[in-house]
Amino acid sequence: MYDSRGARSSARASAAVMLGAALLLAGCSSGGSGGSGGDNDADPSVRITQQPKSADPFWVNPDGTAARRFAAYTKAGRKTEAEQIRKIAEQPMGEWIGAENPEQEARGFTEAAERSDRTALLVLYNIPHRDCGQYSRGGAADGDAYRAWVDAVARGIGDRAAIVIVEPDAVFHLADGCTPDRFQEERYDLLRGAVATLKSLKGTKVYLDAGNAGWSRPDQILQPLKQAGIDQADGFSVNVSNFYSTQDSLAYGKQLSARVGGKHFVIDTSRNGNGPYTSGDPAQRWCNPPGRALGETPTTRTADPLVDAYLWIKRPGESDGTCRGGPKAGEWWAGYALALARNSR
Numbered sequence: 001m002y003d004s005r006g007a008r009s010s011a012r013a014s015a016a017v018m019l020g021a022a023l024l025l026a027g028c029s030s031g032g033s034g035g036s037g038g039d040n041d042a043d044p045s046v047r048i049t050q051q052p053k054s055a056d057p058f059w060v061n062p063d064g065t066a067a068r069r070f071a072a073y074t075k076a077g078r079k080t081e082a083e084q085i086r087k088i089a090e091q092p093m094g095e096w097i098g099a100e101n102p103e104q105e106a107r108g109f110t111e112a113a114e115r116s117d118r119t120a121l122l123v124l125y126n127i128p129h130r131d132c133g134q135y136s137r138g139g140a141a142d143g144d145a146y147r148a149w150v151d152a153v154a155r156g157i158g159d160r161a162a163i164v165i166v167e168p169d170a171v172f173h174l175a176d177g178c179t180p181d182r183f184q185e186e187r188y189d190l191l192r193g194a195v196a197t198l199k200s201l202k203g204t205k206v207y208l209d210a211g212n213a214g215w216s217r218p219d220q221i222l223q224p225l226k227q228a229g230i231d232q233a234d235g236f237s238v239n240v241s242n243f244y245s246t247q248d249s250l251a252y253g254k255q256l257s258a259r260v261g262g263k264h265f266v267i268d269t270s271r272n273g274n275g276p277y278t279s280g281d282p283a284q285r286w287c288n289p290p291g292r293a294l295g296e297t298p299t300t301r302t303a304d305p306l307v308d309a310y311l312w313i314k315r316p317g318e319s320d321g322t323c324r325g326g327p328k329a330g331e332w333w334a335g336y337a338l339a340l341a342r343n344s345r
Contacts, residue, residue, distance in 0.1 A: 046071035048089050050116060058092035058163075058298050058311070059113035059120050065332050066093075066317055084341035085317075092298050093270070094123040094165065094313040096330075099140065102149050106156025119161040121298075123313060124153065127170045127190060132178040136321070136329045143186050150194045159202040163266075165209060165313055166194055168240040171228050172211035175221040192229035199232055205308075207266055210236035213244040213252035214276065214286075222259050234308075235264035241314040242268070243276040243292055250304055257306055267302075269295035270312035273344050287323040288336060293343035316340050 048067040050060045061067065066089035073082035095109045106122060113120035126149055130139035140146035157164075170191060173179045179187060191208065198206045208230050211221055230236060236256065239249045246269055253265040273293030277285045294316055300309045317337030319326035326333050 046074045048086075050118070051090070053117060056092065056298060057119055057300060058309075059109070059116055059118035060090060060092045061095065061109075061112075064089065064093065065315070066337070069317075069332070069334065069337070081338060084338050087294060087341045087344060088316050088337060091312055092118075092121060093315045094121045094311070096123045096125055096315075097153055099126055099138075099149065103152040103156040106153045106162075107158070108156075110157050110160040110162050113162075114160045119163055120157075121163050121165075121311060121313070122153075122157070123165045124150070124167055124194065127167045127187065129179065129183050129187075131169060132173055143190055146190050147193060150197050154197050154201060157198075157201055157204055161203040162201075163205050163207065163309070163311070164198050165207050165237050165240065165266075165311075166198070166233070167191060168209045168237070168313075169211075171209060171221060171224050172215070174224040174228070175211070175215075175217075188224075188227045192227075192232070195229040195232045199234075205234045206232075207235050207237040208233045209240055210238055210253075210256055210265070212239045212242045213248040214242065215252075218252060218255055219259075222256070225256070225260055230260050230263060233263070235266065236260075237266050237268065237311075237313065239268045239272060241270075241320065242286060243272050243274075243289065245272055245275045246296060246303070246310070248275075250307060254304070254306060262306075264306050264308045266309045266311050266313075267307060268313040269298075269310040270314045270316050271295060271340060273340075284323060287320045288326045288333075290324070290339075291343065292340060293345070294340050295344075 048060065048062045048070065066085055070082055070085045070089040073085060097105050109122060110120045126140050126146060128139045128142060128146055131137045140149055170187060174184055174187060195206055195208060198204050208225065208228055210225055215221065225236065238253045246267060249267045253267065257263050257265060271292050272295040274291060277289030277292065296310045298309065298311050302310055317332055317340065319329055319331050319333045319336065321329040326336065
């Protein structure tokens with residue numbers, strides 16, 4: 001296990017496809033007027049509303065897991081829990097595209113966002129030999145399968161507005177030696193191809209993942225970033241699924257930016273409100289650490305012109321893996337979600 005890696009949400013293909021279909025059939029709108037779609041429309045008391053576009057340009061999924069949990073707590077009269085989970089449910093979060101129906105998912109999310117006059121936040125996490133066999137292991141069967149999958153995502157996005165985070169950990173695991181030598185050349189080719197394919201889309205901004213501030217040898221990720229196509233991307237992402245403070249992430253990102261042509265970057269602030277966990281086994285500090293908190297809410301109003309946005313790329317409340325009593329990576333963990341919300345400022 002790696003202290004500076006962070007587990008990723010596993011694919012939720014069937015749920016996302018059902019969501020996309022429901023939103024499209026319902027003609028969902030969650031724009032500035034406060035309307036929303038999905039199951040929550042039937043009862044205004046459990047409706048998740050979209051913030052004004054001036055404050056939040058990203059799409060809030062009105063039928064995501066947190067929104068459903070908020071509705072369930074509200075209907076059960078559990079007001080205290082409902083108000084805590086509302087803190088999560090009302091924020092835009094990354095939609096991690098699944099392996100089985102990428103075109104349908106990407107289309108469903110981006111069309112719903114377009115109806116709301118917002119930008120969809122999508123995450124690609126299907127690179128072959130993903131996560132070095134750890135909690136979020138898996139990915140496409142081979143390079144050809146991955147290329148076809150990326151092409152399908154691109155068809156689903158079309159000309160609609162989207163921010164796409166490309167393959168959390170994939171470059172980092174090239175830099176730290178976790179990815180075996182025999183897979184490295186292909187991985188670089190796949191990442192370059194994914195960036196190029198997505199950048200060909202009219203309304204898509206592409207950020208290649210670049211690890212986090214816990215990486216003690218940041219210079220070693222520079223060449224892998226360049227080989228993976230950072231020059232073609234809009235920028236890079238830092239702190240995905242991790243807990244390093246915004247200040248530390250900003251310093252790390254600016255250090256990288258200065259070495260890769262001044263590229264802009266985005267910071268995952270979803271769970272960094274209390275910074276990283278510093279006790280216990282260093283190899284497990286990234287995995288469901290206790291005492292963490294929600295961080296700054298998603299916005300394009302950041303502390304530095306190099307930072308395009310603070311984003312919730314990791315979905316708060318979803319487990320990092322089967323550590324510290326958690327369920328499988330990507331599954332909802334109610335107790336952890338409530339703790340993140342209670343601890344937030």
